[in-house]
Amino acid sequence: MLRDALYRLEEHCINFPEKCSEDNYWQRFDTIVKTVTNLQKEISKQKQEDAKKVENEKEKLKYFSKLSDDDKTKYNLKN
Numbered sequence: 001m002l003r004d005a006l007y008r009l010e011e012h013c014i015n016f017p018e019k020c021s022e023d024n025y026w027q028r029f030d031t032i033v034k035t036v037t038n039l040q041k042e043i044s045k046q047k048q049e050d051a052k053k054v055e056n057e058k059e060k061l062k063y064f065s066k067l068s069d070d071d072k073t074k075y076n077l078k079n
Helices: 002-015 022-065 069-074
Strands: none
Touching: 002 022
């Protein structure tokens, strides 16, 4: 995503050099890098949260698998 965004910025500046002064170019460059970095942090955070949920479900399954047949029936866990 970062590579594509920076490529498009460069392409824009090649096609419209009057709209890409040095300061303007580097401001846009920084904005793109910061935005993609923040997005990646959010994605990583969500992946960690998802991994925790999976781990919690795994622990529940371990617990329920150790229940007696009577308890499984009591909690409607038997097929």
